[in-house]
Amino acid sequence: MVASEPAADHTESGDQTESIDQVVDSAEPEPELHGAPVTTSHGIVVAHPHRTALVALVATLRTGGYWQCLDVCAVDYLTHPGRPELPGSVVAERFEIVVSLLNHRQRSRLRIRVQVPESDPSCPSLFAVHPGSEAPEREVYDLFGIVFDGHPDMTRILMPEDWEGHPLRKDYAIGRIPVQFKGAPASR
Amino acid sequence: MTTTETTTTETTIGDTAALDTTALDLTALDAARDALTNDDSVLRLGELEAEERSGYQPPTDEGTGERMIMNMGPQHPSTHGVLRLVLELDGEIITRSKPVIGYLHTGMEKTGEDLTYVQGCTNVTRMDYASPLFNELAFSLTTEQLLGIEAPERAQWIRMLMCEMNRLSSHLLFMASNGMDLGAVSMMLYGWREREEVLRFFEMVTGLRMNHNYIRPGGVAADLPPGWKDAVRRVLDPLPDRLAEFDILMTGQPIWRERLQGIGVITTEQCLALGTTGPILRSTGYEWDLRRDMPYLRYDEVEFDVCVGTYGDSFDRYAIRLAEIGESIRIVRQILDKMPPGDFRIQDKKVTPPPRARIGESMEALIHHFKIFTEGFKVPTGEAYVAVESPRGELGVYIVSDGSGKPYRMHVRGPSFVNLQTLPHLMKNTLIADTVAVVSSVDPIMGEVDR
Secondary structure, rough: OOOOOOOOOOHHHHHHHHHHHHHOOOOOOOHHHHHEEEEEEEEEEEOOHHHHOOOOOOOOHHHHOOOOEEEEEEEEOOOOOOOOOOOOOOOOOOOOEEEEEEEEOEEEEEEEEEEEOOOOOOEEEOOOHHHHHHHHHHHHHHHHHOOOEEEOOOOOOOOOOOOOOOOOOOOOOOOOOOOOOOOOOOOO | OOOOOOOOOOEOOHHHHHHOOOOOHHHHHHHHHHHHHHOOOOOOOHHHHHHHHHHHEEOOOOOOOOOEEEEEOOOHHHHHHOOEEOOOOOEOOOEEEEOOOOOOOOOOOHHHHHOOOOHHHHOOOOOOOOOHHHHHHHHHHHHHHHHHHOOOOOHHHHHHHHHHHHHHHHHHHHHHHHHOOOOHHHHHHHHHHHHHHHHHHHHHHOOOOOOOOOOOOOOOOOOOOHHHHHHHHHHHHOHHHHHHHHHHHOOOOHHHHHHOOOOOOOHHHHHHHOOOHHHHHHOOOOOHHHHHOOOOOOHHHHOOOEHHHHOOOOHHHHHHHHHHHHHHHHHHHHHHHHOOOOOOOOOOOOOOOHHHHHHHHHHHHHHOOOOOOOHOOOOOOOOEEEEEEEEOOOEEEEEEEOOOOOOOEEEEEEEEHHHHHHHHHHHHOHHHHHHHHHHHHHOOOOHHHHH
């Protein structure tokens, strides 16, 4: 975990590990970052907030130097319901939204993984904090069917508007679309 | 380089304190962000609705005057593929706009889940088809991070060589298309001519002009062929003179400047809020280049400058790319001198296929060969994100592995996709005639946008 790791690249994420150390209570087994449990993955700090705390966490991190939200994407863990790498207090759900943040001053990255249940596939939008999350969030909506509350334009972006289903879900078959051109073979 | 008469300042690598972030503070960032979210420059209209409503819009009760909604593209020579722009016009002025994308969407991320890590590079290389080697590099670095391996020294340098040559070809392509978009049609020929020389070198090394599948997890597909140094020099030697020609043809031209200067202006704060990276971010004077600031491969062992602009307009974005061609030449020349001997791929039988000659004499080699090409190698459970500086900005690959031979999820953070969000803000209150100049200066590659 972060607190016990001697921070291999201390020059890059020095301040980051420090701030985590400050919030970690020695009695607590789980390290935290602004109230969210924290793990590390290949040298990058990963925070696991509840989805209701996502926007507040990202806003706090932004004031702390994480100015750029580079990416929002999602993962469908349909076939992997339990995930051992998650901190104990986090309940694994089917969907996960992954947010990548970048701190230019400390030259460090931070990742946020938010659990989104299958029964209510929605998550607060980061648009008000990082307007650059608009297109990536639309992509997640389009391909996974996760609705972002507070997003100004929650429409499909890559698939046609009248498309049915969300292709990157694991229960969406790869399938083929019949080619409708004259002379094309009906099916392969 | 006598490229730019704009105050293109340059900083050298190793000068880590050079990134001047003191000029930026949170209040400025907040103001820019709030302005972006409230400036009403994005036309929030569905793609079908935009088609139906195209044409004359009567004045509204709220006081908005007469407007015209126009669909530009997806079939338009200047849209660099299949980008469709929905424009709302007040006379000749663009009031609101929205890029409509997805015309080239082929579900490559879904395909990626069905291909092994060995096959993965053949998929990702088709995303940003103007700089395919960067896609392969980001994918390979992420896979290697999950595997916990690192490519040998020579492979790192070969990768750097190929990527910088690719940056050359990508920026030369930009020179060609940007020139043609703005009416400098002869640039189209010159840019493609220079790019063709680079592609000829790629063909010599990888066997293919594009979509190489050359950089693979564990190293590169093959060692550099004999005579590669001469081939590189044959590409590089005429370039400085040609760049000087470009300068005469474009940079100093009053018409060229009139068309680009002050067109499509963006600020650093806006870029940061929109997640913009690459030449667009640097054109605002903000020095951020992953090669220098978060070095990967061996970029910390070569000298180069990070080129930045001042005004954040289309001209700066053009000038930066022209200057970056010079910097790439500089890097490649250093690589020629520093290329170390050694393996071009990792000697790990589980990751690297055995040499052809071994298969005939060793049963084990045959088994390894068979295993790697049928089910691929297994990657330990975990998730990783690695980003590289592509010619268009931060190109990142996020892979989730469940311990099998195929990625459980493979996501590509394409710089073009994110950078395209700047378009409505760049085009706000500009003339419709400048649309092409602005789109061209953002340099989107639609294969990467739509994936």
